Amino acid sequence: AQSVAQPEDQVNVAEGNPLTVKCTYSVSGNPYLFWYVQYPNRGLQFLLKYITGDNLVKGSYGFEAEFNKSQTSFHLKKPSALVSDSALYFCAVRDRGGNTPLVFGKGTRLSVIA
Amino acid sequence: DAGVIQSPRHEVTEMGQEVTLRCKPISGHNSLFWYRQTMMRGLELLIYFNNNVPIDDSGMPEDRFSAKMPNASFSTLKIQPSEPRDSAVYFCASSYGEIQPQHFGDGTRLSIL
Numbered sequence: 001a002q003s004v005a006q007p008e009d010q011v012n013v014a015e016g017n018p019l020t021v022k023c024t025y026s027v028s029g030n031p032y033l034f035w036y037v038q039y040p041n042r043g044l045q046f047l048l049k050y051i052t053g054d055n056l057v058k059g060s061y062g063f064e065a066e067f068n069k070s071q072t073s074f075h076l077k078k079p080s081a082l083v084s085d086s087a088l089y090f091c092a093v094r095d096r097g098g099n100t101p102l103v104f105g106k107g108t109r110l111s112v113i114a
Numbered sequence: 115d116a117g118v119i120q121s122p123r124h125e126v127t128e129m130g131q132e133v134t135l136r137c138k139p140i141s142g143h144n145s146l147f148w149y150r151q152t153m154m155r156g157l158e159l160l161i162y163f164n165n166n167v168p169i170d171d172s173g174m175p176e177d178r179f180s181a182k183m184p185n186a187s188f189s190t191l192k193i194q195p196s197e198p199r200d201s202a203v204y205f206c207a208s209s210y211g212e213i214q215p216q217h218f219g220d221g222t223r224l225s226i227l
Binding site for chain 1: 144145147164205207211212213215217218220221223
């Protein structure tokens, strides 16, 4: 069975500092991995995905994520946080071989403090 | 692209009433998903369709919940009768193919009094 763990409910970071939101996953084979962001009163918005190839994936709004197969991790990163990055972030996984639903983590609330 | 469109955005109704939530997926997408989000339980998958056919409804909490997809451009989620514990934000999402992300609507905030 597929699963995603986001070990931190809340991450606080000062504006201008680098941020990391952690994600680990468990799948039977090779995964497709996704990050989403949710702003208040909005739906989940796609940020980036890892399908194959380069382990460092770049996405929207300056975010990037690194796929680490040995550690089964896919941490979200940004070199310099903005107050406007404050939101709820979800990691998701899908096993290869079918158009099945994404399995989401519980979410991590990021607060960027000015 | 118009994105996934959900209606209504907000619904307030009394316990026992029938509630119908609507979703228009992105044109060309062949998979549709209904989710529920609450503070306590987070994001839960209720049901999903591939090519208008329900594939897995194991997340539907009770028989009071039902979902249909009569065609590729429309789906409904119905609750009858509604109960206060059904209060949540309900999201619809659509996608095409296994390597593409799911695209979410902005949800329906449902309050059952």
